[in-house]
Amino acid sequence: MNLIEVYIQEVTRRLPEKNREDIALELRSTIEDMLPEDYGEEDVKAALEKLGSPISLAAGYSDRPMHLIGPRYFDIYVTLLKMILPIAAVISVISMIAQYFIGYGGNEAALNVALSLMGQGIWTVIEVSVQVFFWLTVVFAVIERTDQGKDQQPLTPSLKKWTPEDLKNISYVPEKKAISKCQVFGSLMWTAIWATLYFYADHLVGIYKGGRDGLEFLAATFNQEVLLRYWPIVVMVIGFEIALSLYQLIKGQWTKRMALSNTALQLMATIVFIVILINPNVLSAEFVTYMADLFTITANEFRTWIVGGGIFIFLLSAAINVWEGFRKARI
Amino acid sequence: MSQLLNSLTTELRRGTLTLAVLSQLRTPQYGYSLVQLLEGSGIAIDQSTLYPLLRRLEKQELVSSSWDTSESRPRKYYVLSEYGLEIFLQLKKEWIANSKELYSLLKGEEEDELN
Numbered sequence: 001m002n003l004i005e006v007y008i009q010e011v012t013r014r015l016p017e018k019n020r021e022d023i024a025l026e027l028r029s030t031i032e033d034m035l036p037e038d039y040g041e042e043d044v045k046a047a048l049e050k051l052g053s054p055i056s057l058a059a060g061y062s063d064r065p066m067h068l069i070g071p072r073y074f075d076i077y078v079t080l081l082k083m084i085l086p087i088a089a090v091i092s093v094i095s096m097i098a099q100y101f102i103g104y105g106g107n108e109a110a111l112n113v114a115l116s117l118m119g120q121g122i123w124t125v126i127e128v129s130v131q132v133f134f135w136l137t138v139v140f141a142v143i144e145r146t147d148q149g150k151d152q153q154p155l156t157p158s159l160k161k162w163t164p165e166d167l168k169n170i171s172y173v174p175e176k177k178a179i180s181k182c183q184v185f186g187s188l189m190w191t192a193i194w195a196t197l198y199f200y201a202d203h204l205v206g207i208y209k210g211g212r213d214g215l216e217f218l219a220a221t222f223n224q225e226v227l228l229r230y231w232p233i234v235v236m237v238i239g240f241e242i243a244l245s246l247y248q249l250i251k252g253q254w255t256k257r258m259a260l261s262n263t264a265l266q267l268m269a270t271i272v273f274i275v276i277l278i279n280p281n282v283l284s285a286e287f288v289t290y291m292a293d294l295f296t297i298t299a300n301e302f303r304t305w306i307v308g309g310g311i312f313i314f315l316l317s318a319a320i321n322v323w324e325g326f327r328k329a330r331i
Numbered sequence: 332m333s334q335l336l337n338s339l340t341t342e343l344r345r346g347t348l349t350l351a352v353l354s355q356l357r358t359p360q361y362g363y364s365l366v367q368l369l370e371g372s373g374i375a376i377d378q379s380t381l382y383p384l385l386r387r388l389e390k391q392e393l394v395s396s397s398w399d400t401s402e403s404r405p406r407k408y409y410v411l412s413e414y415g416l417e418i419f420l421q422l423k424k425e426w427i428a429n430s431k432e433l434y435s436l437l438k439g440e441e442e443d444e445l446n
Binding site for chain 1: 361362363364377378379380382383384386398404405406407
């Protein structure tokens with residue numbers, strides 16, 4: 001086996017076609033120059049050792065970068081990825097849920113529906129994330145290879161070179177005052193969850209019992225009919241909550257005005273909650289009887305406990321929420 | 332520790348290789364003769380960077396090349412172009428000024444050590 005020829009082949013097969021012949025010729029003559037008059041395999045090995053790995057030699061000859069995305073584009077690539085990934089994931093999950101309910105017959109137990117939706121949701125998020133990641137990476141790898149500007153300076157998100165003027169577009173936000181995107185998504189998610197629970201309470205909220213065919217729905221907690229009488233005001237609270245979340249997303253930090261709007265929202269939500277809960281017919285009779293039996297107290301005692309405890313917890317969390325808002329706005 | 336030192340040393344040398352190569356190309360040289368010239372002056376070079384470097388210099392039009400097929404073994408000769416000479420002289424000036432500054436910087440530090 002001719003080591004020299006194999007070595008040259010190992011280098012040139014990694015190079016563009018048009019340069020191969022010339023580089024092969026030069027390499028061969030160089031290697032022969034390095035060898036003594038009467039050489040053996042050991043001499044060849046020593047010479048090739050000096051030239052080093054054919055991969056790095058080929059990389060030296062080739063103008064193509066040995067990375068997918070270099071320092072010039074890396075920052076903007078990561079920024080875009082972080083922006084697009086959650087948006088794509090949320091949109092795909094929402095459209096998946098919508099599609100599911102279009103074909104929904106209404107026969108399945110609600111919790112089983114929720115579980116299968118969750119499974120499908122996780123799968124959809126993974127699928128969409130992989131797609132977004134793949135295509136964005138491909139696009140940037142292509143840009144990296146076609147961009148003729150050999151300047152290694154990182155680009156700003158506006159695809160221009162950084163100047164001090166760019167700083168004017170960034171508002172200075174102290175860490176403690178900041179509202180992260182995570183928090184905003186979290187509160188939007190929370191709104192979506194409780195709104196779903198409200199409108200599907202007769203299918204979702206209640207007593208479950210483990211059976212042979214998965215979970216069995218025994219009794220609903222609320223009288224859906226009574227609950228739904230309040231829908232216009234509940235929809236208003238939902239709208240208010242979404243609006244505040246979007247406002248937080250845009251502002252990115254707590255302000256006095258935001259803390260005031262938050263207070264108004266909490267006040268409104270608390271009043272609505274109390275009004276609904278003190279309606280004597282809102283809790284279903286089956287639920288109350290079942291629970292009262294469970295704790296061996298009378299139905300009225302149980303009702304008082306639920307209403308009192310519910311109102312207390314709601315008031316407490318609303319108060320903490322309001323106070324936090326003002327505290328962060330004042331920093 | 333020694334690995335870090337190694338990589339720092341390589342980094343220091345990397346920039347000087349171009350200058351060293353340009354300085355030897357006033358007369359035509361082929362790859363291996365250039366290696367011998369540089370090694371004769373005590374300059375350690377990594378051959379796997381030298382050969383690609385010569386091609387890059389050619390692409391940047393700092394050197395021109397020609398194949399000599401008159402001997403038994405064909406050799407590719409490289410020589411400084413006019414533009415290459417101009418660039419080389421400027422680089423050389425830059426390097427000498429730089430090393431003077433660095434030298435006085437290091438010299439001052441040495442004196443501090445003695446005091």
